[in-house]
Amino acid sequence: MIAVACDHGGYMLKQEILKHLDKRNLAYRDFGCDSEEAVDYPVYARKVTDAITKGECERGILICGTGIGISIAANKVKGIRAALCTDCFTAEATRLHNDANILALGGRVVGPGLALKIVDTFLDTPFSQEERHKKRISLIEEE
Ligand code: RB5
Secondary structure: OEEEEEOHHHHHHHHHHHHHHHHOOOOEEEOOOOOOOOOOHHHHHHHHHHHHHOOOOOEEEEEEOOOHHHHHHHOOOOOOOEEEOOOHHHHHHHHHHHOOOEEEEEOOOOOHHHHHHHHHHHHHOOOOOOHHHHHHHHHHHHO
């Protein structure tokens, strides 16, 4: 199950992503927001991080205007590794190396075509399971 949320700056891109997840028959929960009316991105980051830390969802997608604020907010939560990606290389690398559990996107930064490729790369790339990466992730989690 994929948890998805955005603020007003990410709303249009979230709609594209949800259509894409529907086409791929992937199960998701949409935690809002539901329009382009201004809202506070930390509130929406927390909805997705809660779903992941409670074990209700395995992965998350968070979108704000830049992807920066919503990823900063998500990364305050223990056990969350949110990666802000603007290309497929980093989306693949963050799954292989960081076992990132949230993809953050900037709705005012990436166009929908690229964003959907980034989403696919993030969702379809498994963690490498390599010991050196496991060790580094455990060092993050210890803090
Ligand atoms: C909202 O205007 C904007 O600040 C927000 O979407 C995001 O870009 C914050 O980092």
